[in-house]
Amino acid sequence: MQILNITTDAPRQWLDITEHVAQALRATPIQEGACLVFSPHTTASVVVGEHWDPDVVRDLLAFLADRVPNTWPAWRHQEGNSAAHLLQALFGSSATVPVHQGALALGRWQGIFLAEWDGPRTRQVYVQCLPA
Amino acid sequence: MQILNITTDAPRQWLDITEHVAQALRATPIQEGACLVFSPHTTASVVVGEHWDPDVVRDLLAFLADRVPNTWPAWRHQEGNSAAHLLQALFGSSATVPVHQGALALGRWQGIFLAEWDGPRTRQVYVQCLPA
Amino acid sequence: MQILNITTDAPRQWLDITEHVAQALRATPIQEGACLVFSPHTTASVVVGEHWDPDVVRDLLAFLADRVPNTWPAWRHQEGNSAAHLLQALFGSSATVPVHQGALALGRWQGIFLAEWDGPRTRQVYVQCLPA
Numbered sequence: 001m002q003i004l005n006i007t008t009d010a011p012r013q014w015l016d017i018t019e020h021v022a023q024a025l026r027a028t029p030i031q032e033g034a035c036l037v038f039s040p041h042t043t044a045s046v047v048v049g050e051h052w053d054p055d056v057v058r059d060l061l062a063f064l065a066d067r068v069p070n071t072w073p074a075w076r077h078q079e080g081n082s083a084a085h086l087l088q089a090l091f092g093s094s095a096t097v098p099v100h101q102g103a104l105a106l107g108r109w110q111g112i113f114l115a116e117w118d119g120p121r122t123r124q125v126y127v128q129c130l131p132a
Numbered sequence: 133m134q135i136l137n138i139t140t141d142a143p144r145q146w147l148d149i150t151e152h153v154a155q156a157l158r159a160t161p162i163q164e165g166a167c168l169v170f171s172p173h174t175t176a177s178v179v180v181g182e183h184w185d186p187d188v189v190r191d192l193l194a195f196l197a198d199r200v201p202n203t204w205p206a207w208r209h210q211e212g213n214s215a216a217h218l219l220q221a222l223f224g225s226s227a228t229v230p231v232h233q234g235a236l237a238l239g240r241w242q243g244i245f246l247a248e249w250d251g252p253r254t255r256q257v258y259v260q261c262l263p264a
Numbered sequence: 265m266q267i268l269n270i271t272t273d274a275p276r277q278w279l280d281i282t283e284h285v286a287q288a289l290r291a292t293p294i295q296e297g298a299c300l301v302f303s304p305h306t307t308a309s310v311v312v313g314e315h316w317d318p319d320v321v322r323d324l325l326a327f328l329a330d331r332v333p334n335t336w337p338a339w340r341h342q343e344g345n346s347a348a349h350l351l352q353a354l355f356g357s358s359a360t361v362p363v364h365q366g367a368l369a370l371g372r373w374q375g376i377f378l379a380e381w382d383g384p385r386t387r388q389v390y391v392q393c394l395p396a
Contacts, residue, residue: 040371
């Protein structure tokens with residue numbers, strides 16, 4: 001298992017980590033299989049999404065800021081980041097990407113993101129590649 | 133890795149691809165393990181859900197049409213399909229299904245769907261099965 | 265593949281099953297790889313989330329009760345649990361957790377939950393661990 005170290009610099013932010021994951025894969029002998037990309041944090045997700053036009057992530061975060069605001073009257077969790085925990089669970093802790101002919105089998109517009117929901121923070125991402 | 137070719141025929145639609153995935157699994161020698169079913173698209177998801185009563189998917193799409201409409205004033209992405217990108221990220225790009233005794237270990241009411249969020253289009257689905 | 269038997273006791277409830285999954289992993293010889301934890305039900309999910317402060321899950325369920333209520337006028341599914349099917353699809357049917365040095369590579373605050381959306385019921389969870 002390999003560990004990536006990532007630093008985020010905004011409260012909610014998606015950072016493109018595709019190249020880091022591709023490099024982790026190249027450090028293994030796997031030609032066919034899958035890479036599990038996992039966030040060990042409870043306020044950050046790993047998501048596969050569009051990474052060509054930055055407006056896509058911008059629009060997504062704008063909508064979520066409206067629909068899942070950082071405060072809500074009925075919340076009790078004392079750290080005040082219940083929204084971040086909810087978004088982590090909704091978007092999940094991991095993405096699994098197929099490996100074909102030694103490379104990540106992503107579509108043309110796809111990238112792998114660390115989704116920060118409660119930053120800025122220093123984050124880790126675990127990469128565990130599995131053979132077919 | 134095997135590639136399925138799927139054609140959707142509506143803007144938002146869930147297509148049951150369970151039999152296609154089962155067939156891809158049977159083309160491998162795997163008896164115990166898991167199948168990764170992956171969408172290489174940024175406006176389509178792969179989801180495990182109820183495939184017995186078509187009203188379940190209908191109700192789900194009706195609710196999403198209300199809560200995640202195709203247009204929203206603050207969106208800037210020029211292709212105009214920000215909602216589809218958001219739904220892709222929310223529902224994820226892949227499903228992983230256990231394989232037991234050479235078959236997909238799905239529950240009685242479960243099926244595997246290609247979730248189209250911006251159709252109609254021609255789509256691909258990658259199937260990569262991994263041994264336990 | 266191993267099967268866990270879990271009993272839930274509320275309509276919507278997250279049950280911490282981390283120890284059950286860790287035990288299933290220990291019954292395998294896998295030192296490096298991943299565990300797929302899968303719900304074969306269409307109204308229950310498996311989710312990785314915060315399991316330290318119970319207020320986190322409480323806040324999450326309170327928000328979802330407001331935003332995805334159990335009834336909605338346009339729903340037609342005769343069993344009346346369309347909300348549960350929607351939540352199952354949104355949160356997914358499975359979680360995949362890396363295995364490192366023979367243990368689940370979870371973060372300090374992370375646990376694995378069976379998310380019940382239409383309880384109380386008796387549930388199964390499939391655990392299939394894969395070697396790296």
